Amino acid sequence: MKIYTFLQIQFLILCAFIKCSGPWTKRIVTKKGNSTTVTYIYDPPYKYKYKNLQSDSLREEVKDLGNVEFHATLDAMYNFKYPYKGKKETHNMIDKNFYTTGSLDRFQSKYRYHFKDKLSREKCINRIKKRLNFIVIEGVLTDDAYCEEVKKVLWIEQRTDEEMSVKVDKLESEEEKDRMCLNKIVIKDLISKLEKAKALKLSEGMIECIVSTIQDFLLDLVRIPKEEVPSKNAREQSEGKVHKPNKAPSENSTTHEKN
Structure with missing residues (x-):
């Protein structure tokens, strides 16, 4: 009984959170026979349309x-x-x-x-x-x-x-x-x-x-x-031949003033 009460409370908290999401959350009701299913999907106020480059060479x-x-x-x-x-x-x-x-x-x-x-x-x-x-x-x-x-x-x-x-x-x-x-x-x-x-x-x-x-x-x-170091690299390091992986240059710090 205590577990059931706890789950009810958690469900109410979730509902409150969903309601607070306003236009960002869309409520979908699906009925099948005597059962009703309610699902919530993320529904942001924007659309980003992008079609990936059509190339067999693109990974x-x-x-x-x-x-x-x-x-x-x-x-x-x-x-x-x-x-x-x-x-x-x-x-x-x-x-x-x-x-x-x-x-x-x-x-x-x-x-x-x-x-x-x-x-x-x-x-x-x-x-x-x-x-x-x-x-x-x-x-x-x-x-x-x-x-x-x-x-x-x-x-x-x-x-x-x-x-x-x-x-x-x-x-x-x-x-x-x-x-x-x-x-x-x-x-x-x-x-x-x-x-x-x-x-x-x-x-x-x-x-x-x-x-x-x-x-x-x-x-x-x-x-x-970093988690996947090639065995060849490990051998080189043990022999004193250090192989350094590629590193990106440090990013320029972003200023918050427009020139």
Whole structure:
């Protein structure tokens, strides 16, 4: 009896939480015979339409990570939009991981994506936070037209990630792959073409922000997971030949003032 009462209380708490979710939660009632099933689905006030690059050379890992990361970025942005608390407070909330990890968890679950190690997840969170901070610097989240523009910016970055990853995967040596991951000229050329296709004119600051997050995204894809050290590497270390895995350059710190 005590267990039953406890479960009833937990159910009521869950219902209260769901009701507080407002427009973000959609209630679906399904009837079959004499039974009624009520389910709740996440129903955010935005749509992100993106079709992955159609290429046999594009790895599923790249698609999945991109889908999780960019959906989570947009989801977190709209959480900051409703209600909007101003630039300074929003920056503080971003830095303290408000909404970021929750949005990432949500889309990790949706796409059934598993990061290759803890560091990869941390890097993804840092990229999302860097994007969000610059999005807040560049415009006002209460401006619906600006938010629609941000969707195009995210589309451009995700497509550049995919096209660059195909270029990287065609190379053989680690050194060649690393150089391509960091190749600003090639990255900016792709951004420029996609920018024109989307009829956008990005600021220099936004382009630099996108380039840095693309570089980090690509370097993390080619990085050897910390938990999975190749046996050859272990032998080299035992013989005194240290083989260092690829490391992404430290991110430039994001300032909260627009130049």
